[in-house]
Amino acid sequence: MKPILFNEDMVRALLSGQKTVTRRVVRDAPAFEDAYPYDSWFGEWWFIRKSNSRCYRVRNPYKKGDILYVRETFAKISDWTAADPETGLPDVYIYKADWEGQEHPKWRPSIHMPKEAARIFLRVTGVRVERLRDITEEQAMAEGAKYTDFGMYTPSWRASLDGGKTWHRANPQHHPGYHFKDVDRPDQCFEFARIAFANYWGKTIKAADRAKFGWDANPWVHVIEFERISKEEVYKSQ
Numbered sequence: 001m002k003p004i005l006f007n008e009d010m011v012r013a014l015l016s017g018q019k020t021v022t023r024r025v026v027r028d029a030p031a032f033e034d035a036y037p038y039d040s041w042f043g044e045w046w047f048i049r050k051s052n053s054r055c056y057r058v059r060n061p062y063k064k065g066d067i068l069y070v071r072e073t074f075a076k077i078s079d080w081t082a083a084d085p086e087t088g089l090p091d092v093y094i095y096k097a098d099w100e101g102q103e104h105p106k107w108r109p110s111i112h113m114p115k116e117a118a119r120i121f122l123r124v125t126g127v128r129v130e131r132l133r134d135i136t137e138e139q140a141m142a143e144g145a146k147y148t149d150f151g152m153y154t155p156s157w158r159a160s161l162d163g164g165k166t167w168h169r170a171n172p173q174h175h176p177g178y179h180f181k182d183v184d185r186p187d188q189c190f191e192f193a194r195i196a197f198a199n200y201w202g203k204t205i206k207a208a209d210r211a212k213f214g215w216d217a218n219p220w221v222h223v224i225e226f227e228r229i230s231k232e233e234v235y236k237s238q
Helices: 008-016 137-142 193-204 207-213 231-236
Strands: 002-005 021-025 035-041 044-049 055-059 067-071 074-076 093-095 121-131 146-153 173-179 220-229
Touching: 121 231, 137 193, 173 193
Parallel strands: 002 067
Antiparallel strands: 021 220, 035 044, 044 055, 067 121, 074 093, 121 220, 146 173
16 A cells, blocks of 8 residues: 655645546656656656657656555644553554635645554556646546636726726626635636646645746646545455
8 A cells, every 4th residue: 555645735636536637747758858657667768869869768656456545635633632541542543635715734744744643545446647638627526626607797907098098897698617716706716627727736836846836837747547446345355
């Protein structure tokens, strides 16, 4: 069993069944523009460079059939509740994804979550390598893009046709859209799921890494498809 990290937005998408795929940067992919993935053997991807037919090995972190447990931001109730000196207090966990908009002083980072605290388990159904911007509308929705139709609304901006002497309100318009985080206004949405994914991807990449791994850089990514399974299924198969 292997761990995989997700933030609170993506944990909620997993719990709702919206998210069935994730993309992770291939950090050790060859930097040559003419290199392309050829095949996968023994847990490694092989890239070939067209100009000289040289091969490069890249580690493949996941393979079909792997069982993953999701690491997410969590807390133990015993961190802030005094244990009964006679009976003690069992480890009871809560998860930040369930406490949307609420803070708690004892949240622990997902990277520190032990396996016994996991509540979400996934079985890998397929793995491939592709460029980030090859993502399709269908795949962006499988990544967890949500659709909201706000119906008719009037934008807040105004326009002037006479240099600012008089101002005119915008015309009412229909505005549906896609988003990854919960939204309450149409201008927080995007026309296409793929663009919503691009926007969200940019927010998950550290500023120092954007030139190499941002949307415009179009890096190679592992595309990991999965299905959710129960905890009982996991331990029954072991």
